[in-house]
Amino acid sequence: MTLDPEDSKLITLARAARARNEAAEGAAVRDETGRTYSATNIALESLTLSAVQVAAAMAVSSGARSLEAAALVTAGEGPSAADTAVTGELGAGALHVAGPDGVLRS
Template sequence: MTLDPEDSKIITLARAARARNGSVEGAAVRDETGRTYSATNVALSSLTLSAVQVAVATAISSGAQSLEAVALVTAGDGPSAADEAAAAELGVKALLVAGPDGTLRG
């Protein structure tokens, strides 16, 4: 599968965020103006958020009205139902999911 260069970019950003923080998940989103936001999962005793949830929240709190794409990099199973719902609510039809090496999963 050949990816659009902009989709490859958000996978790279998600991989970098995950590696930088040594996190289980990394995610990146692209909003309707082309701005990108990356994040990792948060796992505190008082707060647990997926990387997708953090990236989406960052985009929305920065003024994004919709998202063009969402990428998740994980060694785990993939996006949760909550991740998919957040992406869908903002106009994304499918999340891009890749392994830690950046290989896109079907």
């Protein structure tokens, strides 16, 4: 499967965020204006959020009204139901999932 160059960029940003923070997950989203946001999962005693949730929250808190696409990089199984729900609610056309090596899974 070949990705659009802008969607490939999301995979690259998600991989970089994950590697930089040595996190379990990295995610990146692109909003309706083309701005991108990347994040990693948060696993605190008092707060647990997936990387997709954090990236989506960053976009919304910066004024985004919708998402064009999202990417998740994980060694785990893939997006959670909450990840799929938030990207769906924000209208993301796709939620691309890749392994830590950047190879697209879906």
